[in-house]
Amino acid sequence: MNDFHTAQAGGGYVFSYDKQDTEATLEAKLDRWLSGADPNAIGMEPAEKQTLFSFYWAASMMPANGACFTDMANPACGTDLSKWMARELGDDPRFVRAYEAAKKPLGLPPLQTGGH
Known part of the structure; x- marks a missing residue:
């Protein structure tokens, strides 16, 4: 928001x-x-949907009491988010599975692996 x-x-x-x-x-x-x-x-355009899903997945992997859920401006939030976004870019198997499962229901474009 x-x-x-x-x-x-x-x-x-x-x-x-x-x-x-x-x-x-x-x-x-x-x-x-x-x-x-x-x-x-x-x-949204397909690329925007892909980015939004990436943020959603990263958030789903973070603890519910983490910095991003209390204060997005907190530097710890950036650190946490960057860690999970790097895993996505590194083709973390959990992300790839989640993306592939969500691709059709969410209308996501094909996933580009190897640092999409």
């Missing part, structure tokens, strides 16, 4: 959002998309 709020405020952002989206509508779309119920629930 931090990225969404930055985009709404006119700052730099990572993902595309519908102009009509509110935090509530975006959360509903993300829930629907991540559930696999509707691969088109979010209006």
Whole structure:
């Protein structure tokens, strides 16, 4: 949601959002998309969906009481997130399995292995 709020405020952002989206509508779309119920629930390009899934997977691997879930600005969050993102880029088998399982339900593009 931090990225969404930055985009709404006119700052730099990572993902595309519908102009009509509110935090509530975006959360509903993300829930629907991540559930696999509707691969088109979010209006993002395939590469954005791949990046969003990568963040989601990294977050799912972190402890629920970790720094990223209490304060994203905390340097420890960046350290934790970087560790898991590096594993994705290194083709961690857990990530590859999760991605392949989610590819069709989430409408993800083919995974480029070997440092995608």
